[in-house]
């Protein structure tokens with residue numbers, strides 16, 4: 109197989125290298141869901157990384173929809189142009205380096221973006237929806253009372269509720285959480301990290317969530 113210069117391909121069209129974006133991708137920024145060979149979700153990769161995996165012959169199979177067609181140079185021997193199709197879900201062989209894949213006690217890193225998405229952009233006290241910039245990370249049991257910065261001790265809260273609660277527990281502040289905070293599994297974390305998750309990718313990820321995952325309901329709420 110002939111290689112393609114991915115740096116050149118990045119510019120969309122240069123020399124005789126070209127990237128065709130299908131309507132499903134709606135742009136070069138759409139990410140591809142990479143899984144291991146057993147289908148366990150691993151990470152989001154861009155089309156260049158996906159192309160690299162194809163060229164390293166690490167792609168076992170693909171699912172989902174066609175996102176990109178990468179047109180490489182003309183093969184001198186065959187006179188044919190190399191074309192590589194990149195799908196929305198790519199299963200790969202080889203070492204993954206994914207701790208969530210093998211460890212049941214894996215805890216994904218905590219950050220506000222994924223926390224707010226876990227809580228569906230709702231303040232977990234007043235149940236109203238806010239844009240991320242108006243949400244904050246509330247420590248249910250405050251630091252001053254021995255609470256930690258852990259998934260099960262943090263929720264999204266609007267500034268008003270967070271200020272009102274101050275350094276008190278919900279009981280002390282007479283406030284009630286609308287949902288129990290949880291630590292996302294690896295598949296849930298991958299979903300929460302996705303910038304724009306296509307319908308087929310979402311369906312794929314949902315199938316890997318625990319049946320009891322609160323995200324099933326929250327996703328329905330997002331979609332409605």
Ligand SMILES: [Zn+2]
Nearest residue numbers: 231234266269
């Ligand atoms: Zn609130």
